Amino acid sequence: MQKDFILITLADDDEDDRMFFTDAFEELKINTVVNTVNDGVALMNFLNAAETVLPNIIFLDLNMPLKSGIECLKEIKADSKFKDIVIAIYSTSSSEEDIENTFVLGANIYIKKPNNFGKLKEILSEVVTLNWQYITSGLNKDNFLLRM
Amino acid sequence: MNTYEISIELGQLISYIKDAETGHRGYVITNDSLYLEPFINARKNVNNTFQALNTTIKSDSTKQEQLKKVYDLVDKRFSYFKNNFSSKKEFNDDFRNGKIIMDSLRTEVNNMLSTENKLLSSKDKLYKYNNSNTPLIVFSTFLISILILGLGYTRIIKNYNDLINQNIRLKIFDESSKQAEILGKYGSWLLNIKDKSFSYSDNKFRLLGCKPQSFHPTLENLLDNIHPDDKEILTDAFQQIEEKESFPLIRYRIIKKDTLEIRHFRTTAKVFVDKLGNKNMIGTTQDITEDYNKTQLIELRNKELEQNNKELMEFNHVASHDLQEPLRKIQTFISRIEDKEKDTLSESAKGYFEKIQEASNRMRILIDDLLQYSRTNRSEKAFENIDLNHVASNAISELSENIAEKKAVINFEKLHHVQGIQFQLEQLFINIISNSLKYSKTDETAIVNITSKKVKAFKVPKLKDDSKKEYVKISFKDNGLGFEQQYAEKIFQLFNRLHGKKEYPGTGVGLAICKKIVENHKGYIFAKGKPNEGAEFEIYLPV
Numbered sequence: 001m002q003k004d005f006i007l008i009t010l011a012d013d014d015e016d017d018r019m020f021f022t023d024a025f026e027e028l029k030i031n032t033v034v035n036t037v038n039d040g041v042a043l044m045n046f047l048n049a050a051e052t053v054l055p056n057i058i059f060l061d062l063n064m065p066l067k068s069g070i071e072c073l074k075e076i077k078a079d080s081k082f083k084d085i086v087i088a089i090y091s092t093s094s095s096e097e098d099i100e101n102t103f104v105l106g107a108n109i110y111i112k113k114p115n116n117f118g119k120l121k122e123i124l125s126e127v128v129t130l131n132w133q134y135i136t137s138g139l140n141k142d143n144f145l146l147r148m
Numbered sequence: 149m150n151t152y153e154i155s156i157e158l159g160q161l162i163s164y165i166k167d168a169e170t171g172h173r174g175y176v177i178t179n180d181s182l183y184l185e186p187f188i189n190a191r192k193n194v195n196n197t198f199q200a201l202n203t204t205i206k207s208d209s210t211k212q213e214q215l216k217k218v219y220d221l222v223d224k225r226f227s228y229f230k231n232n233f234s235s236k237k238e239f240n241d242d243f244r245n246g247k248i249i250m251d252s253l254r255t256e257v258n259n260m261l262s263t264e265n266k267l268l269s270s271k272d273k274l275y276k277y278n279n280s281n282t283p284l285i286v287f288s289t290f291l292i293s294i295l296i297l298g299l300g301y302t303r304i305i306k307n308y309n310d311l312i313n314q315n316i317r318l319k320i321f322d323e324s325s326k327q328a329e330i331l332g333k334y335g336s337w338l339l340n341i342k343d344k345s346f347s348y349s350d351n352k353f354r355l356l357g358c359k360p361q362s363f364h365p366t367l368e369n370l371l372d373n374i375h376p377d378d379k380e381i382l383t384d385a386f387q388q389i390e391e392k393e394s395f396p397l398i399r400y401r402i403i404k405k406d407t408l409e410i411r412h413f414r415t416t417a418k419v420f421v422d423k424l425g426n427k428n429m430i431g432t433t434q435d436i437t438e439d440y441n442k443t444q445l446i447e448l449r450n451k452e453l454e455q456n457n458k459e460l461m462e463f464n465h466v467a468s469h470d471l472q473e474p475l476r477k478i479q480t481f482i483s484r485i486e487d488k489e490k491d492t493l494s495e496s497a498k499g500y501f502e503k504i505q506e507a508s509n510r511m512r513i514l515i516d517d518l519l520q521y522s523r524t525n526r527s528e529k530a531f532e533n534i535d536l537n538h539v540a541s542n543a544i545s546e547l548s549e550n551i552a553e554k555k556a557v558i559n560f561e562k563l564h565h566v567q568g569i570q571f572q573l574e575q576l577f578i579n580i581i582s583n584s585l586k587y588s589k590t591d592e593t594a595i596v597n598i599t600s601k602k603v604k605a606f607k608v609p610k611l612k613d614d615s616k617k618e619y620v621k622i623s624f625k626d627n628g629l630g631f632e633q634q635y636a637e638k639i640f641q642l643f644n645r646l647h648g649k650k651e652y653p654g655t656g657v658g659l660a661i662c663k664k665i666v667e668n669h670k671g672y673i674f675a676k677g678k679p680n681e682g683a684e685f686e687i688y689l690p691v
Contacts, residue, residue, distance in 0.1 A: 016477050092473050115479035115512065117487065 006128055007053065010036045011043040011072065012061040012090065017113065021059070024121045030128055040067025044075060047082065054082065057128065059090040060107070062098060070101060077106045088127055094145070103144050110145045151268045154211075157201050158257050158264075161218070164193045165225060165253070169246070172229045176239075187229065194222060214260050221253040326350065334434035337365070341389065341419070341427040346370075355411070355435050357404030375401035375410060385415070389429055393419050399436070412440040464522050471515055478508050510653075517657035521642065524572065524664045531669075534570055536563035536622065540598055543577035547585070554585050560598035564620040566689045568669050576665045579658045580685050584626035586652055587683070597625045602691065611672055611688060619671070619688040626684075631677035639675055 010021050018036045025034045035055075037043045043060075044067065046052055058076070062069035069089065076082045087107045091098060094112040102110060109127060114120050123146060168190035174183030198219060205211040228246040326349075329335055335352025339345070344367055350360035356373050363369065367386065371379050378400035385398045395417035401410050417431030482505055493501060540560045544551065551558060558581060566573075581596055588594030600622045605613040608621075631639065631646055638644050640663040643656040662685075666673040671689040 014473075016480075020480055092476060113476060115476040116483040117480050118483060120480070 004031050006030070006032045006057065007055040008032050008034045008057050008059065008128070009043070009046070009055040010034065010059040010090070011040060011064065011069070012036065013039050013064045020117065020120060024117070024124050028121055028125050030125060032128060039064045040069065040072045043072055047076070054085060057086045057088055059088050062089060062091040062093065070105065073102060073105050073107055099145055151264045151271065153204055154201065154264050155261055157197050157204070158261055161194060161197045162254065162257055164190045164197065165222065165250070168229065169250070191226065214256065218253065218256050218260065221249055221256055225249045225253060332434065334432055337431045337433065339389070339429040339431070341393065341429055352433060355433065356402065357406035373402045373405060375403055395429060395431065411435050412437045467515060467519055475508060475511055475515065479512065482508060514655050517655045521657050521661050521664065524661055524668065531567045531569065533565055534568045534573055535565050536600060539570065539573045539577055542574050543581055546578055547581055550582060550585055554588055554594050556585055556588065556594035556596065558596045558598070563598065563600040563622070564602060566620050566691060568689065572665045572668060576662050579662050580624050583658060584624065584628055584683065586654070588626070588628040592627060595627050599623050608688065610674065618691045620691055622687040622689065624685040625682065627682045630679050630682045632679060633677055636675045636677060640673065
């Protein structure tokens with residue numbers, strides 16, 4: 001793993017959202033390497049491939065064809081080799097049910113996709129620069145949903 | 149008793165000896181052997197008498213001794229009966245000695261007789277005593293018999309009356325159960341397990357569409373009226389009587405004989421052993437067609453409701469996700485154009501662009517409000533004891549920016565506790581307060597006074613509840629623009645607005661949500677308004 005770069009993977013089936021995401025990181029000028037996958041199956045294939053360098057943070061859309069974000073979350077949390085990866089849920093929905101479910105399943109943070117590009121950049125920069133080691137030790141439901 | 153026999157025998161003994169004496173004397177005087185005959189007979193008779201006496205007194209040793217003495221004396225007496233005397237003196241001596249012995253013999257016999265007489269008199273006394281008691285005993289026996297007879301009679305009469313009463317009760321019960329069968333649409337049947345005799349109550353026949361007792365029910369004609377598809381249910385059930393002496397609860401259809409109408413029946417039965425040891429199966433069959441139809445209808449409605457609910461949930465999902473997604477993208481693109489390209493747009497394009505922005509913002513608010521409204525429906529959260537003071541201060545802090553902007557004053561003190569859902573009640577307070585803020589006067593400090601008090605339902609006619617149920621009445625009174633009283637109900641309807649969008653932006657969902665929350669809490673909400681004086685919202689929540 002390159003020490004100076006934060007490796008980021010986004011799993012999202014929506015082309016526009018992937019574009020917003022990569023554009024935002026480009027404009028942010030943080031040392032990140034962003035790669036995107038189009039669905040849950042592609043994400044798990046990528047993570048399980050031998051040559052893959054595991055990402056530091058996975059942004060996970062919930063509503064995806066073939067394999068949903070929830071299913072991916074379960075698989076990732078069930079495999080100890082992924083234990084250091086931060087999981088950020090990245091979804092249009094902010095239903096109580098989804099928030100509750102993903103929290104219980106062990107996601108680290110819940111981001112509701114914003115409707116403003118400026119806001120998106122703010123949020124992504126906040127999530128990437130968070131000191132995760134510190135945050136994950138004191139996980140609680142009150143700050144699970146990122147509010148900005 | 150042998151006392152009499154002894155006395156008689158003793159008397160005879162003396163008499164036989166006298167006969168002997170007389171005979172002997174006659175012979176001595178006449179020397180005629182004719183006189184000897186009674187003498188010889190007497191000797192024989194005396195011996196017989198002794199024998200008889202001996203057997204009679206065998207068990208009594210004192211009497212035996214006495215008898216022995218008598219016997220000795222008799223023996224002695226007979227020794228003086230001689231046939232020839234050598235001299236006159238000898239004759240005289242014998243004669244005299246004979247008399248002496250005879251005297252002592254008499255004495256001895258008299259002794260014995262007197263003993264017997266004593267015995268007899270004591271027995272007589274006992275007898276007399278017994279005799280004197282006899283009437284008493286007979287009389288008391290008679291009395292007791294009468295008494296027993298009387299008791300028996302009353303007992304029988306009582307049992308008889310009981311039987312009559314029981315019979316009357318049985319008749320009444322029979323009559324009422326007949327009525328019940330008709331009203332309850334059920335009939336009963338009885339099957340003797342052993343001899344397979346079968347009987348139906350009158351109403352059982354009626355349920356089958358037949359005249360009461362118009363045919364003789366048997367295990368064979370049992371299936372005659374049953375719906376062809378359900379015959380097996382009956383056969384299986386009656387099979388079970390044979391095998392396990394039990395009967396399952398069964399449901400089946402019959403075809404009524406008179407109207408050929410299909411009816412739904414339910415039957416259950418139980419083994420009953422009567423006092424004579426007969427094993428019977430007592431069954432009840434009920435016509436449950438109405439219930440069945442109602443259940444069918446309810447099930448259908450339930451299915452429809454479930455379907456509706458599912459559709460609503462789907463709509464909810466569509467609204468929350470699918471509808472938001474394109475809107476979010478539109479807005480994100482708008483924000484990107486705004487950031488990067490705004491300066492290059494022509495003036496008119498800028499104007500249109502702003503309209504697009506406004507419209508998309510409004511759509512966002514609409515979707516959010518709609519979502520909130522539909523989520524208010526879901527009240528699966530349990531009710532808790534909620535401190536309304538807490539609710540009010542949370543609502544105020546949530547609205548702090550808005551309040552500060554309007555320089556409004558929100559007053560509340562010592563509110564009550566209610567049973568409710570915290571977040572919904574907070575939403576209720578927020579919506580009502582922000583409504584007051586929105587329609588506040590520009591030239592006056594906006595004031596909202598929140599008060600609460602406990603009231604009994606029957607004291608508030610508009611609740612239309614005459615019970616003594618207790619409610620907390622929460623009042624929100626403002627000094628804002630108010631409204632015409634005729635709109636007091638309309639303002640709670642979804643998407644209903646009293647003002648143009650331009651003057652007062654809004655979706656017409658806020659107060660509809662309030663109404664929904666209050667209804668979720670089984671409460672009531674009312675609005676009172678006077679144009680330019682202010683509005684008052686009254687909320688009644690159960691304690």
